[in-house]
Amino acid sequence: MARSTKRQLTGRPSAVVVGSGPNGLTAAVTLAKAGWSVLVIEAADQIGGGLRSAELFESGTVHDVCAAVHPLGRLSPAWSELTDWGLQWVTPEVSFAHVFDDGDALSIERSWEQTLDNLGDDATSWRRVLGPLGRDPARLIAEVLQPLRVPDHPGAWLSFGPRALCSTDLLTRTFADSRTRAVFAAVAAHGMRPTGSLASAAPGLLLAAAASGAGWPVARGGSQAIANALARQLVALGGQIETGWQVTTFAKLPASTAILFDTSPTALATILGDRLPARYRRRLGKYRYGPGVCKIDYLLAEPIPWNSPDLARTATFHLAPSYAAIAATEADVAAGRHPTRPWLLGGEPTRVDPTRAATGRQVAWAYCHVPHGSDVDMGDVMTAEIERCAPGFGDVVLASRVTTAADYSRYNPNLVGGDIGCGASDFRQLLARPVASPNPYATPVDGVYLCSSATPPGGGAHGMSGYNAARAVLRKF
Incomplete structure (x- = not known):
């Protein structure tokens, strides 16, 4: 997808989604369907995260880089409309x-x-x-x-x-x-x-x-086709996607009503830094990768x-x-x-x-x-x-x-240590990820949410972590 010129969001309510993996894109679509103005920011030049496909050896021969079978x-209820988008x-x-x-x-x-x-x-x-x-x-x-x-x-x-x-x-x-x-x-x-x-x-x-x-x-043509269908749906709903934009500090993100991170808990803690209460940072530090x-x-x-x-x-x-x-x-x-x-x-x-x-x-x-x-x-x-x-x-x-x-x-920074589920699926983290909380998607920072596979229901290419996080945002705002 072509890169567009970076710009601040002007509508309200509005959301920024950091990361264009299956959960980030699904969260963005869910919010856009509710009438929100949404900007997705992706560090890589290609959207999709774990859904990316590539011509590894020859032109015209497509390999799935990570997720392959679905x-x-x-x-997934979150992807029930994607056949309408190609x-x-x-x-x-x-x-x-x-x-x-x-x-x-x-x-x-x-x-x-x-x-x-x-x-x-x-x-x-x-x-x-x-x-x-x-x-x-x-x-x-x-x-x-x-x-x-x-x-x-x-x-x-x-x-x-x-x-x-x-x-x-x-x-x-x-x-x-x-x-x-x-x-x-x-x-x-x-x-x-x-x-x-x-x-x-x-x-x-x-x-x-x-x-x-x-x-x-x-997915016919490769798993990238899932990401591309989500992107087509998002753009048709008025959403924007920016690739090649590495987020290193929270201060440089556009102002918005909500910011959702399709990242690992480790990356979230690094980007937010001291904005996160010390106790919550310590709890994220105990999150286990598989x-x-x-x-x-x-x-x-x-x-x-x-x-x-x-x-x-x-x-x-x-x-x-x-x-x-x-x-x-x-x-x-x-x-x-x-x-x-x-x-x-x-x-x-x-x-x-x-x-x-x-x-x-x-x-x-x-x-x-x-x-x-x-x-x-x-x-x-x-x-x-x-x-x-x-x-x-x-x-x-x-x-x-x-x-x-x-x-x-x-x-892919979300695959910490090569863990394709972005977190161990032991019994404790099946019940509570990334921390035990009645709203596992919300952070202590107002308007900031985690929507990656580090939140329920966990790993797998189904978009439900992003879908659930976006619904948590809509319930609040």
Whole structure:
């Protein structure tokens, strides 16, 4: 998006949003829809934050830099209108496939009945655990992606809450087949927590419920398309976007009724400085960031030569030989150790979205969990893991690029230490982030709000932290 001339806001009420990630843009749109004059300020030359896409190797071949698959984004109440602004979801038949060491795969499909058929003897247990959640996943997501409050739909909460408090170790005891346990553990481990920790099953329940319903879609043309749709909606509502504007001090921001920061708590404290009461700064200083990720992007001459045909029908794969391997990886990372054999989360978006690559080219990616702030290159290890399950993979790789956790932290200040969730998702911070407060978005500075993933409901590309923060602003003003 072209940069415009910087100017002060003249309307009232007005808002400045610092940061154009999914939450910053969503907050801006929410306020603009309510009639506010809104200016979004972005330090980088490209909007989108974690939604950015880029031509990493060749012109015309698009790679998602961070967020790539959007099961919660598709169901997010904050993004329900984006298809009217040019966004197109591409939803594969297979939401994701879990690949084991022998190259065999177990798939969770959009079809509930087909998923149960794939699970064999565990179909009854899967239905008992996830069936109540899958009846109306959109309502469930709308309820869960809110700050703590009296629920609008208590039934949705009751079907989720007790199970969500379980550890992954406890919840998966209901499954007889070790492969089913591994499938659920990998989904739950999107939250990057040890499998024995309280409420570690919660991400798995949400994401698995979405899998056999709305599915796990990608955005046609790349995740940048989501940011671009939000920007089009904002500009049509009269909002402005300024790129290349680095905010270092609060005093240099335009005067406005409200200022919302789509930043980490660390950046918020730095920018506001002594304007924040000392006690609140100390509380922000105790905010915990989670493990990082190391990601590898591939340019391929052909699709990955998997053994299972199910991998040709999905954009997302998990690769882990067993439940024990996933548990060991998460335990190692939590203890600050690099896993010897990490489990991988990856994808091949060009399987379902050929618009991302030129003829004769394919796009793939994978990442693994690593300790916070790690500068270790895990690229060769991840490539070897894919080769183990897809012999001949190395022969189709034309180019690759590794982004370490430390690289992510430098690329996007919100990804502190390579933490793509902008904060650990432990039990305490699931309930209270960035601090315990009846209004977690408001700061002690009048008119100043935090709207990043460091606020409820936390990490993920769904815009709900920004949406909730903007609604908190509207309730006050």
